[in-house]
Amino acid sequence: MEQLNFSKPILLDVSLPQHIQQSSKEEINRLSDNYSGMIQRLQKDRFLLQLSEQLSKWQQADLPVAQLERFVSRLVGAFESSANQHIEWKNWAVLEQARKLKLFDQTSYTDFCSELLAFSGECFDFLLTFNKKSGNELFIKIDEHLRTNLYAQVSMSDLSTKFHVSSSYISRIVKKYSQNTFVHHYLDLKIREARRLMETNPDMKIKELSDALCFHDQHYFSKVFKEYVGCSPSEYKAAIPFTPQDV
Helix, strand or coil, X not given: CCECCCCXXXXXXXXXXXXXXXXXXXXXXXXXXXXXXXHHCCCHHHHHHHHHHHHHHHHCCCCCHHHHHHHHHHHHHHHHHHHHHXXXXXXXXXXXXXXXXXXXXXXXXXXXXXXXXXXXXXXXXXXXXXXXXXXXXXXXXXXXXXXXXXXXXXXXXXXHHHHCCCHHHHHHHHHHHHCCCHHHHHHHHHHHHHHHHHHHCCCXXXXXXXXXXXXXXXXXXXXXXXXXXXXXXXXXXXCCCCCHHHC
């Protein structure tokens, strides 16, 4: 009978009677549903403990390799489905890693189990992290990032990459919690900083302000400033009262 060279042989489907194959398939379906439920409920510790125990049991059993790989495929699908329920992601590199997680690629069954457990733990960490970052908490982190990058130019794509969520999700979160589009919210923060600079550095030229805040076009900066403040940058500077430290 054809076998893999692991510490305890795992038999191939083609070598097993039909009733054993069917029994294995039914067991995989039942266990997959059970583990999928734990993934949906974000029960990381329970999941990893039970998976470790199950893998140890399979090491002592004649489980077909195809069924074990089918089980892994079901787990990957469950993680992906759960992620789509909690957040909107674009690319999750760990899924590509999972699709390459094959029993035949490992030097031993123990190595395979270690890889599967490590993969599952990473998936749970991802889900738990971004489930907590949903809604207001994610907006706070986005807002903090924008405020610390007023002298740069942050795009939606940059935020999407940094926070591992889609641009459309970021757009909805910013709109919900700031009552503004992403562009208007970011411009509002920059104009607020421009006003602060004018008040604390009255000798700073308008072009210097424009360049510092990455507008790169003084006329555009003046247009946006007037739209948000109600007057031009020059008019705003002229209306700032002088204090002793200004002299």
